[in-house]
Amino acid sequence: MSLLDHVFWSSGISREALATGASVSKSRANAAVAGLLEQGVLEATGEQVSTGGRRAETLRLSRSIGVLLGVAMGATGLEVGVLAPGLELLAHHSEPADVRDGPALVLSRVRTLMRELLKQCGAKARDVIGIGIGVPGPVDFGSGQLVNPPLMPEWNAYSIRDDLRSEYSAPVFVDNDVNVMALGELWRMQRGLQNFLVIKVGTGIGCGIVCHGQVYRGATGSAGDVGHICVDPAGPRCHCGNLGCVETMAAGPAIARAATEAAQAGQSVLLAQMLRERGVLKLNDVAQASRAGDVAANAIVQRSGALIGQMLASVVNFYNPSHVFIGGSFQRIGPLFLAAVRQSIYQRSLALSTRHIEIQYTPLGERAGLIGAGVLAMQESLELREGMR
Amino acid sequence: MSLLDHVFWSSGISREALATGASVSKSRANAAVAGLLEQGVLEATGEQVSTGGRRAETLRLSRSIGVLLGVAMGATGLEVGVLAPGLELLAHHSEPADVRDGPALVLSRVRTLMRELLKQCGAKARDVIGIGIGVPGPVDFGSGQLVNPPLMPEWNAYSIRDDLRSEYSAPVFVDNDVNVMALGELWRMQRGLQNFLVIKVGTGIGCGIVCHGQVYRGATGSAGDVGHICVDPAGPRCHCGNLGCVETMAAGPAIARAATEAAQAGQSVLLAQMLRERGVLKLNDVAQASRAGDVAANAIVQRSGALIGQMLASVVNFYNPSHVFIGGSFQRIGPLFLAAVRQSIYQRSLALSTRHIEIQYTPLGERAGLIGAGVLAMQESLELREGMR
Numbered sequence: 001m002s003l004l005d006h007v008f009w010s011s012g013i014s015r016e017a018l019a020t021g022a023s024v025s026k027s028r029a030n031a032a033v034a035g036l037l038e039q040g041v042l043e044a045t046g047e048q049v050s051t052g053g054r055r056a057e058t059l060r061l062s063r064s065i066g067v068l069l070g071v072a073m074g075a076t077g078l079e080v081g082v083l084a085p086g087l088e089l090l091a092h093h094s095e096p097a098d099v100r101d102g103p104a105l106v107l108s109r110v111r112t113l114m115r116e117l118l119k120q121c122g123a124k125a126r127d128v129i130g131i132g133i134g135v136p137g138p139v140d141f142g143s144g145q146l147v148n149p150p151l152m153p154e155w156n157a158y159s160i161r162d163d164l165r166s167e168y169s170a171p172v173f174v175d176n177d178v179n180v181m182a183l184g185e186l187w188r189m190q191r192g193l194q195n196f197l198v199i200k201v202g203t204g205i206g207c208g209i210v211c212h213g214q215v216y217r218g219a220t221g222s223a224g225d226v227g228h229i230c231v232d233p234a235g236p237r238c239h240c241g242n243l244g245c246v247e248t249m250a251a252g253p254a255i256a257r258a259a260t261e262a263a264q265a266g267q268s269v270l271l272a273q274m275l276r277e278r279g280v281l282k283l284n285d286v287a288q289a290s291r292a293g294d295v296a297a298n299a300i301v302q303r304s305g306a307l308i309g310q311m312l313a314s315v316v317n318f319y320n321p322s323h324v325f326i327g328g329s330f331q332r333i334g335p336l337f338l339a340a341v342r343q344s345i346y347q348r349s350l351a352l353s354t355r356h357i358e359i360q361y362t363p364l365g366e367r368a369g370l371i372g373a374g375v376l377a378m379q380e381s382l383e384l385r386e387g388m389r
Numbered sequence: 390m391s392l393l394d395h396v397f398w399s400s401g402i403s404r405e406a407l408a409t410g411a412s413v414s415k416s417r418a419n420a421a422v423a424g425l426l427e428q429g430v431l432e433a434t435g436e437q438v439s440t441g442g443r444r445a446e447t448l449r450l451s452r453s454i455g456v457l458l459g460v461a462m463g464a465t466g467l468e469v470g471v472l473a474p475g476l477e478l479l480a481h482h483s484e485p486a487d488v489r490d491g492p493a494l495v496l497s498r499v500r501t502l503m504r505e506l507l508k509q510c511g512a513k514a515r516d517v518i519g520i521g522i523g524v525p526g527p528v529d530f531g532s533g534q535l536v537n538p539p540l541m542p543e544w545n546a547y548s549i550r551d552d553l554r555s556e557y558s559a560p561v562f563v564d565n566d567v568n569v570m571a572l573g574e575l576w577r578m579q580r581g582l583q584n585f586l587v588i589k590v591g592t593g594i595g596c597g598i599v600c601h602g603q604v605y606r607g608a609t610g611s612a613g614d615v616g617h618i619c620v621d622p623a624g625p626r627c628h629c630g631n632l633g634c635v636e637t638m639a640a641g642p643a644i645a646r647a648a649t650e651a652a653q654a655g656q657s658v659l660l661a662q663m664l665r666e667r668g669v670l671k672l673n674d675v676a677q678a679s680r681a682g683d684v685a686a687n688a689i690v691q692r693s694g695a696l697i698g699q700m701l702a703s704v705v706n707f708y709n710p711s712h713v714f715i716g717g718s719f720q721r722i723g724p725l726f727l728a729a730v731r732q733s734i735y736q737r738s739l740a741l742s743t744r745h746i747e748i749q750y751t752p753l754g755e756r757a758g759l760i761g762a763g764v765l766a767m768q769e770s771l772e773l774r775e776g777m778r
Contacts, residue, residue, distance in 0.1 A: 195608045207707065211600040218709025219584045220745055229703045230737060232622075242737060314618045314703050318596065320607025348619060348631060356609055 002386050003032055004061070007042060008378055010190055011086060012058040033059065040064050061085035061378075066129035067121065068377040069114055069168075072177065072369030073135045074329075075099055075151050075203035078106070080113040082121050083374040085129070087187070091117040092370060099136065102154040107163045114167075128170040132377030133160060134180030134369050136204060138222040144174035147221065150240060151204055173380040177369060178224060179215050181327050182208025183379070184364050184372025186215070197321045198362060199226070200328035201308060202283070205247045207315070227251070229311045250307040252283040252329065258300045259286045268296035287333040301333055302340040309344020316349045316357065327362035327369075391775050392421055393450070396431060397767055399579055400475060401447040422448065429453050450474035450767075455518035456510065457766040458503055458557075461566065461758030462524045463718075464488055464540050464592035467495070469502040471510050472763040474518070476576070480506040481759060488525065491543040496552045503556075517559040521766030522549060523569030523758050525593060527611040533563035536610065539629060540593055562769040566758060567613060568604050570716050571597025572768070573753050573761025575604070586710045587751060588615070589717035590697060591672070594636045596704070616640070618700045639696040641672040641718065647689045648675045657685035676722040690722055691729045698733020705738045705746065716751035716758075 006021045007013055013021070019029035036042040043062040063084050072079040076099075081092030093113055099106060118124065137149025146155045161172045175183075178200040185198055191213050198208040207224035209216040217223055227247030228240050235244025248254060259281045263271035270292060274285045289297035312324060324345075330337055342359050349357075362368045395410045396402055402410070408418035425431040432451040452473050461468040465488075470481030482502055488495060507513065526538025535544045550561045564572075567589040574587055580602050587597040596613035598605040606612055616636030617629050624633025637643060648670045652660035659681060663674045678686035701713060713734075719726055731748045738746075751757045 195605075209707075211605055212603065214601065216584075216600055219711035220709060223707065223709040225706050225709070228738075229706050230699070310619070310622075311703075314700075315707050317614050317618050318598075318612065318704050318707065320609060320612040320614070322608035349617075 002382065003029065003036070004041065004382050004385075005379075007059050008061055008085070008382060009187065011187075012045075012060050014058065018059060066127045067118070067123050068374045068381075069118075069128055069131040069170075070370045070373030070377060071110055071131070071133040072180070072373055073097075073099060073106070073110075073133065074177065074369075075136050077329075078109065078113075079370050080110060080117060081370045081374070082117045082123065083370075083377075085378060087371055087374045087378070089367070089370065089374075091120045093117060099152040100154065103158045103160070103163065107160065111164070111167060125168055128168050130170050130377035130381035131164060131168060131172045132180065132373035132375070132380070133172065133174045134177035134373050134376075135160075135174060136177045136206070138225065139174055139176050139179075140221050141175055141217055144172065146174075171381060171384055173376050175215075175376055176206065176208075176217075176221075176224070178206040178208040178327075179217060180208075180372035180376055181362065181364075181368040182210050182372070183215050183375045184368045185325055185362060186210055186213070187375040187379075188364055188371070193322055195319075195321050196323040196325065197315070197319065198325045198327055198368070199308075199312065201251060201326060201330035202328040203252045205251050205308065205311075209319070226311060226315060229314065231307050231310050246307055246311040250304040255283055255286050255300055255304055256281050258303075259289070259297060262296040262300065268294050270294045271296060283329055284332065287330075290336055291334055298336060301337050305337045305340025306344045309341040310348060312341065313345050313348030316345055316354065322356065323358045323360070325360060325362040327365075331361045331365065391771065392418065392425070393430065393771050393774075394768075396448050397450055397474070397771060398576065400576075401434075401449055403447065407448060455516045456507070456512050457763045457770075458507075458517055458520040458559075459759045459762030459766060460499055460520070460522040461569070461762055462486075462488060462495070462499075462522065463566065463758075464525050466718075467498065467502075468759050469499060469506060470759045470763070471506045471512065472759075472766075474767060476760060476763045476767070478756070478759065480509045482506060488541040489543065492547045492549070492552065496549065500553070500556060514557055517557050519559050519766035519770035520553060520557060520561045521569065521762035521764070521769070522561065522563045523566035523762050523765075524549075524563060525566045525595070527614065528563055528565050528568075529610050530564055530606055533561065535563075560770055560773055562765050564604075564765055565595065565597075565606075565610075565613070567595040567597040567716075568606060569597075569761035569765055570751065570753075570757040571599050571761070572604050572764045573757050574714055574751060575599055575602070576764040576768075577753055577760070582711055584708075584710050585712040585714065586704070586708065587714045587716055587757070588697075588701065590640060590715060590719035591717040592641045594640050594697065594700075598708070615700060615704060618703065620696050620699050635696055635700040639693040644672055644675050644689055644693055645670050647692075648678070648686060651685040651689065657683050659683045660685060672718055673721065676719075679725055680723055687725060690726050694726045694729025695733045698730040699737060701730065702734050702737030705734055705743065711745065712747045712749070714749060714751040716753075720750050720754065 003022050006018055019026045040062050042059050044057040046058050068083040070081045078097035079094035082090045136151055137146045140147050144161050145157050149155055160174050164172050182198040194213045196210050200206045205227035207226045209224050228245040230244045231246045232244035235249055237243055238245035238248035259271050262268050263275040270289050275281050286297050290301045346354055364371050392411050395407055408415045429451050431448050433446040434449055435447050457472040459470045467486035468483035471479045526535045526541055529536050533550050534546050538544055549563050553561050571587040583602045585599050589595050594616035596615045598613050617634040619633045620635045621633035624638055627634035627637035648660050651657050652664040659678050664670050675686050679690045735743055753760050
């Protein structure tokens, strides 16, 4: 890793810690830092708590080098943000969106939002140093293209890069949405955890894998495609063609369908009322009813958590991660869903795998996708810069 | 990696390739090689096919530095070997053994075999430069101790290192048996594959994971414990306490039990005859009957392959490996078992994960454990040497 990588991944570091981390002599680090400060790539801010008598400054990537654009695309929602090189969110916007509308329509909206948000920050297209995009499907990371995405078939082999090239000269990096979330969590913890998983549960179910401190994408870029792991060989048929996939039995649409059936069968006054008022029930309605203590909603949430936990038990037995972070819109349901997932994992996994495992919602919360997209943009831009030197 | 690591992992390399691989200048590599040749650590053998007019030698670790001891311990068998630093097998012996006899008895036999095999090679205890041991249970790699091994409870926290220290001053490295097999395959391919799995199927079922070119052991050393992944929530109870674990339904004892039942129920003349002659049926008998075309034995083998393939489909969806290598005593069954595993994986896994996946028996075959133990001994000894410099 270069000195700049170390500064970026530490989110604020002293000269001394930088020299140690990068395994170079203090004098060599000082000389390099002086150059980078003069070029305006680094800035020295505030004072770190000093361990000796001398004043210790914190080095950061300078805001003057430009801004990052991050995009977190979900199956049913879109989030765009402008971030500083140190990943402070300068402006952002989220709205419902349907990826099945196809790349032309969705990316046109993305470009409009990018322009508006940059304007809000007083920045221009030429100030953008990198663009990171998370998409809800398998990505060939080298080309940045989606490969047979089940939720968004129109995007197959579409070049998001070319689409954005007309407005931005900055490099564009595309990855699977939950890989991007995993990268965000890795950055938040300054690589303090080496082997963990991030599960995104929303319209679909995906998993980001961190192995030996790096995001693991698999032999052909589809690692973490856990939504089609079978949890019931006699279960309903999934859109992938198989029976009993966890996604088709436990993700957003399954929960909404079960809630609609419960409302129509007279099992819940609250859900029936919501269905009358809104015409259709969505995940957010079930989450709201569950948090209000509705018995039918709670049963639906617990069944979903148990099935997802059953899938995760297999994954935990195989991978033995230190942490499983659960993100995506299911976070909104709250503690009940998490408790059901935990119970199911502990019940099925071997004692050794689960003895020290932590299962919790993603600490970055609903911002995990956007922060992760910013990390992707900055990390890959630094690597590109390093490669060109 | 040091120069010696490069030589070891290449199993024969030119000076030029060594300089390139280790990212040092040719003059620096030449000077270091000259020193190592003089010390007798390296030897220059034969001639490589030269790309230019000059003679190109192949550098190898010198046989004069000593020998390695490798031990591959299975639940029901034991294999000990003496290997040259370049991993040529100089002498080896395998015999049935029951790990449940406990560490005192089993390791006493291991020490006897080590002495006899060293003698066969004209080597002494002080010539041993490293000892590698694969054991059929979860290992804390740092301490080299087994942690709650389900198949060999008497070994929990027993120090195999201390046991061997009375006879050998060489360092002792212990790892899970299938991690050791994975390390062996990684070495055989000179790290040419970065992300693959080795599945060992015998008395139990375990998985070795290679991630980013390194063996991945998990957060607490139990990664790859796939034997207790559930393949049938309504299946029989496993010794681990859960229902429908793939190990309890498809591994060696399950196959032997099913064959005994088939023989007793008059479903197979051949199996009934084997049972009469031998008193009990074992995996090898079922393998032999299956290869002879016995219909009942084939049905048992296919059912086992289908269940193991069902478990592997989940693992492949999650991990997206380039290759799955199947090792252990089930290799002896031959093509029918492999075909059943493949069919089951292809049927359940997503197109993207399985598009380029290769599923085959381990190329190192029944020697995978012993070669892997040699790789473990040499790799870790080199690392130890590097750390002490």
